[in-house]
Amino acid sequence: MNRLLLIIFVSLFISTATSKSNKNKNTLGLWKSVDNPGVHNQNVNISNVYLIRNVTRILNTILLKQDKNFRPTNGEKDKPLTVEVDILVIGIGPISEHDLLFSCDCYFRQRWLDDRLAFTPITGQNEMSLASKFLEEIWQPDTYIKNGQKSYLHTLTVPNVLLRVRSDGQVTFPHDSQSCHIEIGSLGYYNNEVTYKWKKVELDKSMSNMLSQYQLTGHYIDTTNLSDPRFDNRAYSVLKTYFSFKRQQGFYILQIYTPSSLIVIMSWVSFWINKEASPARVALGVMAVLSISTIGFTSRNDLPKVSYPTALDIYIITCFVFVFAALVEYAVINYAQIAYIKKKLEELKGLENQKMIRQMFASSIMTTERASFDIIQDEVPLKVEIFYRMAVKATKAKQKLKNHDPAEVVNRIDYVSKIIFPLAYVAFNLLYWCSFLYWIKDEVELSQI
Structure with missing residues (x-):
């Protein structure tokens, strides 16, 4: 009014x-x-x-x-x-x-x-x-x-x-x-x-x-x-x-848009921090989330409390999502590393079980050859072939476990994040500014006032 x-x-x-x-x-x-x-x-x-x-x-x-x-x-x-x-x-x-x-x-x-x-x-x-x-x-x-x-x-x-x-x-x-x-x-x-x-x-x-x-x-x-x-x-x-x-728009670009963008970019620094430096990565992510939240609440102090989102709200909420996603990315890294280690432990446990089976299978072959004189001649080569295949599979699995370090999974996630996050943020800014400056017509302009 x-x-x-x-x-x-x-x-x-x-x-x-x-x-x-x-x-x-x-x-x-x-x-x-x-x-x-x-x-x-x-x-x-x-x-x-x-x-x-x-x-x-x-x-x-x-x-x-x-x-x-x-x-x-x-x-x-x-x-x-x-x-x-x-x-x-x-x-x-x-x-x-x-x-x-x-x-x-x-x-x-x-x-x-x-x-x-x-x-x-x-x-x-x-x-x-x-x-x-x-x-x-x-x-x-x-x-x-x-x-x-x-x-x-x-x-x-x-x-x-x-x-x-x-x-x-x-x-x-x-x-x-x-x-x-x-x-x-x-x-x-x-x-x-x-x-x-x-x-x-x-x-x-x-x-x-x-x-x-x-x-x-x-x-x-x-x-x-x-x-x-x-x-x-x-x-x-x-x-x-x-x-x-x-x-x-100069006031809002200097006071809201520029700081929000810098905070989002700052949150990406965690992708270059070593995964073992948990305090540094978590502190950086939390600080970025709190900073973008403060900007969001401060920008609404001089505005009426309305039920619909404004263009400024959309930008701040999107920046908050990017910052929060960077913090969640570290949690995903830790979860992926733990899940990878558990999976490999289960595979190692399976190899140990296969080793016991091979030993029992080899013992069975020797016992059968000594005790049975009317054994069919084709059974022994068949059992030897099965034993050989199990041994080869176990050897390959051990070699694969030795060559795959859990750190490679973490580094791969960080590497992908370094590319996806900046590209997604640039695409959002292009869509945002083109929409509100050129494509979305203001209601006052539509009414020809």
């Missing part, structure tokens, strides 16, 4: 036009601007004295015809009164993502037609600048910020008004665009009584350098009718102006 700081620059211009036609009545254009005390100058000459007396007479006549409790109809009771509004924005900021607020300093002016203020022009004077107290004696539109959250009034030479209004976060933070809008309308008059229309909305040329984290990319205006929830056939005339901002 963004807030708006409106400095109402109060001025009153009374413009006149005379005509004998009923269609062209004497009218008065009412503007709010700064009080002009020039009519009270003590050094006025004699010609100005006549002007002052005529102005006093005109004002007395105007006030007699004025009833500030009723809106002007200008001879057309069935048509609503049109109020023209223009805004000159001279400053925006600060913008708070945590509270969803923004501040805006601007000049706010209104113009409407009230034929009860018409007067006969004085020699060359078609308009008069009057004191702001004169506003208390005439009808004024009850204009206010419809999506206002809080307002207070203070006086510094002229009345000033402070208002706060609501606004959206995108989920592409911090690569997003923000749209902060202001809604202006009448408090009590429906659109069949008072209608609003924009005259213009201007931005001061110095606006572009006022915000440290945002760049003002543009604005646009809209006019709509806001339905009254209490009545189906009633609506208020509402003016809307949208300010579009593009977030500057």
